Amino acid sequence: MATLISSQPKAAAIASLVDRLEAGGALLPESADNLIEVVGVLKSYGVVLDAYWQNLIYISENQFLVLFPFFKYLNGEVTLQRLFKHWWHDRINYEFAEYCMKAMFWHGGGGLDTYLDTPQFSELATAAIRAKLKGNLLMQGVNALFPGFLLEQIRQLAYYSGLGQFWRVMSKMFLDLSDRYDRGEIRAIADVVDHVKTGLVNAAAMPITYAVEIHGKTFDIIPQSAGLTFLMDTAVPYVEAVFLRSFPFFGTVSYNAQAQQISSDQAKFNYGALFADPLPIGGAGIPPTLLMQDMTHYIPDYLHALYARGLRGEDDLRVKICLSFQKSMFCVTTAAVLGLMPYAPDTNSPAERQANREHLEAWVKRLQDSQLLSVQSS
DSSP: HHHHHHSSSSHHHHHHHHHHTTTOOOSSSHHHHHOOOOOOOHHHHHHHHHHHHHHHHHHHHHHHTOOSTTTTGTOOOOOHHHHHHHTOSSSTTTHHHHHHHHHHHOOOOHHHHHHHTTTHHHHHHHHHHHHHTTTTTTHHHHHHSSTTTHHHHHHHHHHHHHHHHHHHHHHHHHHHHHHHHHOOOOOOOHHHHHHHHHHHHHHTTTTEEEEEEEEETEEEEEEEGOOBBHHIIIIHHHHHIIIIIIIOOTTOOOOOOGOOOOOOOGGOOOSSTOOOOSSSTTTTTTHHHHHHHHHHHTOOHHHHHHHSSSSSTTTTTHHHHHHHHHHHHHHHHHHHHHHOOOSTTTTOHHHHHHHHHHHHHHHHHHEEEEEETTGGOO
């Protein structure tokens, strides 16, 4: 496959990838090493996501309209020992979870983004604000002067909760994948894709809701009647915002408008996990470095052994993890793309097969400038 990708024009490479997807394959080619990398890094990622989602949910529910949440990363366990570990940076980097949340919040998309601009949300959020500010004359005055400020804070908290609920499902899915691999049930990249696709389909209709308790009373922010669901209102916007768009890394490009290094068209942002250059990972100020550092602590032995065979051993461990992580996210993307196909993959209708192919072609073309072609030969 490496020779094919390097010797043929990009259009031919794209067509080859579409053919592979139509035949039931994945964006990532089958190989023993790819399987080890994907399952191993998703095992580590699942452990880290378990910590991330719990903190996001804690912040959304227990730090509701706390404007200076100094202890938000401690999950309510504020002790001197934990504070010292936090200051010494002996901890999970929850900042990366917030980075992903802010990418979703900024890029928007899906039913959650639409709901947060509805009168229903404003009414429910306003009721929660009144309850929270009861007896606080200073904040009541601030809210009167700037009536949109606290509403915007609650919109952001809704994304804390939404991303937390999404990651809660994904964390279990990845850890279950690792357990199945250990039992010998996962033997190919296609098995990984099928596992993730099944998990996404099973959770697709799971309701996304959000409520907070204030002075012993529960206030709905996203009620079940809003009709928000896991797949279309968190999973798909997450892929769009984090896998595809995201933000350019500070220090690698200029944010100066006159420099024009960043497109003014938000839809043209291609800085997500599937597009990122792995080489800067490990450098200061690069947000994914935080995730890669967190995952270093939970890499299984079989993946350590694979990395140790490399030219630099584990001296460039974060970069290696980033490369493996991108491979794993191409598997997750494959599952999402196949799950969103307009018709069954095995349909016999020529019109439906053509619609499916156009769906696959659109996705592969969108990913053509990502690391997609690079992982074909790695």
